[in-house]
Amino acid sequence: MMYTLFVIELISALILAATLLYRYGDCYRNHIIVTVSVLTAWYFSFVIMFILPLDITFTIQRSQENTTNIQPVQQSNENTTASPVDPCEQTWNCVFPSLWRVVYWTSQCLTWLIMPMMQSYSKAGDFTVKGKLKSALVDNAIYYGSYLLICGILLIYIALKPGVYLDGPKIKAIASSASNTWGLFLLILLLGYALVEVPRNLWNNSKKNYTLTYSYFKIAKLSTDKCEAEETVDSILDSLNSVTAAVGSGHPLHRHVETIVQKLPIQLRDRLNSRAPPERPQPPSLKSLVNLHKKTIKALHVLQRTETQWGLMLERIFHLEDIATNLRSPDKRFQHTFHTPRPRVQRILYPPLIEWYWECFMKQYFLKTMAVITCLLSVAVVWSEMTFFCKKPVLSIFANIVIAAKNNYNYAAIVTISTMIIAYMFYCAYSTVLKIRLLNLYYLAPHHQTNEYSLIFSGMMVCRLTPAMCLNFLSLVHMDSHVIKERIMETYYTQIMGHMDVLGIIAEGFNIYFPMLVVLLCLATYLSLGSRLLSFCGFQQFVGDDELTTDLVDEGREIIKREKRRRQRAEDTVNRRRDYSERFSNYTSARDRQDGAHTGLLNDVDSDYYVTPSPERSQNVTGYQRAELPYNRNNLTLEDELEHRFGESTQPAIRSDRRDRMTMPPRGLFDDV
Secondary structure, three states: OHHHHHHHHHHHHHHHHHHHHHHHOOOOOOOHHHHHHHHHHHHHHHHHHHHHHHHHHHHHHHHHHHHHOOOOOOOOOOOOOOOOOOHHHHHHHHHHHHHHHHHHHHHHHHHHHHHHHHHHHHHOOOOOHHHHHHHHHHHHHHHHHHHHHHHHHHHHHHHHOOOOOOOHHHHHHHHHHHHHHHHHHHHHHHHHHHHHHHHHHHHHHOOHHHHHHHHHHHHHHHHHHHHHHHHHHHHHHHHHHHHHHHOOOOOOOHHHHHHHHHOOOHHHHHHHHHOOOOOOOOOOOHHHHHHHHHHHHHHHHHHHHHHHHHHHHHHHHHHHHHHHHHOOOOOOOOOOOOOOOOOHHHHHHOOHHHHHHHHHHHHHHHHHHHHHHHHHHHHHHHHHHHHOOOOOOOOOHHHHHHHHHHHOOOHHHHHHHHHHHHHHHHHHHHHHHHHOOEOOOEOOOOOOOOOHHHHHHHHHHHHHHHHHHHHHHHHHOOOOHHHHOOOOOOOHHHHHHOOOOOOHHHHHHHHHHHHHHHHHHHHHHHOOHHHHHHHHOOOOOOOOOOHHHHHHHHHHHHHHHHHHHHHHHHHHHHHHHHHHHHHHHHHHHHHHHHOHHHHHHHHHHOHHHOOOOOHHHHHOOOHHHHHHOOOOHHHOOHHHHHHHHHOHHHOOOOOHHHHHHOOOOOOOOOOOO
16 A cells, blocks of 8 residues: 555656646746756655655654564563564665655755756856856856855864764765755745735635735736836847847857847847838947847746736736626626637536636635635644644644554554645745745746746755755654654654754754744734835835725726727627628628529629638738738637737737747757857
8 A cells, every 4th residue: 555655646746746847837948958957856846745754654653563562571581583574664664765865865966056057057148058158157156155165164163173073974964954954944934924825815815806906906017017028128129229230241240149139039020120220330249249148038038928927917807807797697607708718628517607606606615715724724833833842741733643643553644644734834835936026037927938047946946945844844743853852763854864963053953943933924924014014115015005006906907997998899890890791691692592693793703802812822921911812701710800900919818829929038048059
């Protein structure tokens, strides 16, 4: 049974990591090295999350068996023979240490050595491999220099400490403990935010008026971001216009300029070619081209991501407004303001009746129930973080649960409860990582809109958080002997990770008492002190009772009204033309039946007017020529009608199969080489 569960959890971790990577990244455009590295980082982190409860359960089972098999003091002179070793236990004694050793040290190499270089390499604007590597080394010089300085100070402190001798295992323990200390610091900050925000977001999402108001606020902020992204791209086009005018076909830097221009999509390239060149352009230097290339890569991705988020946010707000309208529906059938085609299976399994009951009635109670459950879990985590170091009496809630299951020999309960607790902590920490938006650079955007730089950053964060989170979880359930100060059988994970024995300040102070600060961070998050401080400093935050928030909500409401009127006019125009086309077709058919000879004569005179052009002919003409061809509206979809009448900006949604029409980031890391 344990073998089956072990294999299932390994496969589940792989499926979860691959699904997240597919949702946030673009596997078809990102370089294969980036995709494999991020997938490995996420997969190994999820493996630790899924397999650690098995390690805990197996350790508890071994400790109980060893206690049971202890022979009493010999009372006779009879010879006793040692009991044979269980083959299953011998197998797991090899599997767990090997697995933890590979997973942990591979993750550490990725997060501290490989991924920082890849991250700097991906954003470098140089045009050669040598130049990109040089830029990556320069960017990481300060990063690695600070760590070398800290490690040097620690090594000098340990070397001067009497009675302590440095060797290979101790240096390895120092390195792993320093990494775990940094991860614990970050973990407590993330948990202090997420343990409050996760239940609060679930509760707020159950309130339809609040969700709609918050969406108005977000669309107003997104409108500002969209305008800034467009202005940045226009500025880059101006710079490229001057550069292309100064660098001719025979210039040594012409191929580098062409590399930058090829990154532009067709629409922006046409805008660039339509601009008049400056009178006396100054020839650029190689360094200025490198900086321009770097800015172009970032600006194009920000524009693409903002446009995608704009379309998705519009669809979300339209759906929320439809929910508010359908609450007053007497027939209890969900009606959409704008028709969106759905697959046949979805129409059968999710008809309007079921959709109405879910969206207007059941969903709010489901979200409130989940909010109450997560709130109880958050309270249990905070209480256990504050009391896990207390051995007698045992105050940690999770430790009491594991001890009770251990006394009842209920190993299935230990696996289930441990998985649920650590999964909730992982969700809180990782959901916060996915929401991090630092200077509009590190940001994981769904629907394949995350660039390579942000994907690598997320992989680094996950690899650094996971070991510290697991050691903290072992402390919460009293499975760490260096926390409860008791000689117990430790997990294989702890044996591989080691302890911070050489630095007593961190081992007995920071790692034990710093997690208690989570209650202060949770209190600050509950009172929204961070958001209020940012709003006071001028940053746009959804506070609720602030004048700036009210203005942005009103602005977002007006934006939605304009977008809805624009789309409504587009759909009305399409419907009128479609109805007119159908009536004209029926009238023509009737005339054909009454006077076939006369109609045939007219068709012989000007047959091109009545015959729809073939697909081959339509593909061989330009956009202007296609507009001059006969226009058969019966064979066009709603999207084609909207595009013909108003352009692509009024499309109902931005779908993944139309991403080639949008602004796209560069293909990969090595395309410029």
